[in-house]
Amino acid sequence: MTDIDDPLALDPDFADRFGAEGGGHCELYLISPTDVGGDFPERLVAALDAGRVAAFQFRVKGVDQHEAARLAEPLRAICRERDVAFIVNDDMGLAKRIGADGVHLGQEDGDPREARRLLGPEAQIGVTCHASRHLAMEAAEAGADYVAFGAFFATTTKAVEHHADPAMLGWWTTVSEVPCVAIGGITAQNCGPLVSAGADFLAVSAGVWAHPDGPAAGVRAMLAAMQG
Numbered sequence: 001m002t003d004i005d006d007p008l009a010l011d012p013d014f015a016d017r018f019g020a021e022g023g024g025h026c027e028l029y030l031i032s033p034t035d036v037g038g039d040f041p042e043r044l045v046a047a048l049d050a051g052r053v054a055a056f057q058f059r060v061k062g063v064d065q066h067e068a069a070r071l072a073e074p075l076r077a078i079c080r081e082r083d084v085a086f087i088v089n090d091d092m093g094l095a096k097r098i099g100a101d102g103v104h105l106g107q108e109d110g111d112p113r114e115a116r117r118l119l120g121p122e123a124q125i126g127v128t129c130h131a132s133r134h135l136a137m138e139a140a141e142a143g144a145d146y147v148a149f150g151a152f153f154a155t156t157t158k159a160v161e162h163h164a165d166p167a168m169l170g171w172w173t174t175v176s177e178v179p180c181v182a183i184g185g186i187t188a189q190n191c192g193p194l195v196s197a198g199a200d201f202l203a204v205s206a207g208v209w210a211h212p213d214g215p216a217a218g219v220r221a222m223l224a225a226m227q228g
Contacts, residue, residue, distance in 0.1 A: 026195045026226050027054035028219065029181055031089075031205040032075075034061055041074050043215050047208055048082045050216035051223045054201060055124075057104055059089035065097065072098050085124055092118050102126065102145070107135065112142040126181065130162035133171065140178045147172070148203065151184020152194060155206070166197035173198035188218075188225035195226050202226065 030053055033040070047053065056079050058072050072088070076098055079086040087102045088095040092115050095103040102124030103115050115125045126146045127139035136147045149164045149172070164184070172180045179200035186194065187207040194202060204222055211218030 026199050027201050028052065028222055028226065029055045029057065029201040029203045030208060030219075031057045031183075031203050032059050033205060033209050034059065036060055036071050036075060041078060043209070044075055044078050047215035047219050048078065048084055050219040053082075053084050053219065055085040055087055055101075057087045057089050057203070058100070059205075065091065065094050068094055069098050072100075076100065087124060087126065095119060095123075104128070104148070112139060112144045116143055131164035131168060132162075133168070136172060136176070136180075140176055144178060146179040146181055146201070147176075148181040148183050150182060150203075152182055153185030153187075153190055155185035166193045169194060169197040169199050173200075188221040191222065191225050192228070195228070 028051075030047065036058070044056070048056070056075070058075060060068055060071060063071070068091070072094070076086045085101040087104050088098070088100045089104050090106055090109045092103050092105075092110055094100070096118055103119065104126040105112065105115060106128045107130070112125050112127055116123065119125070124145045125143065126148055127135075127142075127144045129135040129139055129147045129149055131149060136149070139147050149168050151162065152164050152166065164182075169180055169182060180198070181201040181203050182194040182199040183203035185206075186202050186204050191202055202222070207222060208215050208218035211221065
């Protein structure tokens with residue numbers, strides 16, 4: 001099922017029928033691996049210096065906030081030097097503590113309104129909406145700066161419970177001005193339909209960090225594929 005709201009699949013031509021223009025400017029949104037120790041700061045520098053990256057999401061699990069802050073600080077500095085938004089996954093308190101540019105909230109991680117009160121009017125607040133039109137509309141009404149749909153493809157980063165169809169992106173760009181992020185197993189080889197459908201950002205992890213020629217090559221490959 002591609003949309004958890006409705007057993008009926010989205011019409012893939014919905015956006016076309018209403019004159020929506022997919023395939024506009026799409027940017028790269030990097031998601032960190034879960035291990036950001038060791039030489040990862042150097043790998044991040046290589047990735048960000050290889051081409052334009054709009055945002056970097058710090059996604060580390062299984063450590064307390066003190067350790068997470070220790071790991072995040074040098075990465076935040078690297079991003080800030082390069083004008084790349086530094087987004088913390090799940091944890092509003094950590095985002096506040098380290099002065100992050102924003103937070104990405106899963107459905108169990110709190111309300112966007114609460115995040116706005118804590119982080120302020122300039123914070124970038126994103127919300128995971130899986131493959132749900134209803135969740136996306138709720139997030140936008142709650143003040144989210146972007147909504148994230150996925151997973152579009154199989155991924156090694158996390159277990160896939162919700163499968164989204166590219167038609168979701170076309171529908172969203174037709175009905176809302178809130179930017180949308182496509183996430184889940186995205187690589188240079190499969191991203192084309194998501195760009196064409198209207199994704200504003202592609203969230204990528206293994207497609208860059210696990211690239212056989214290194215993260216700089218991964219970024220360059222993604223950007224080339226996104227530009228068609």
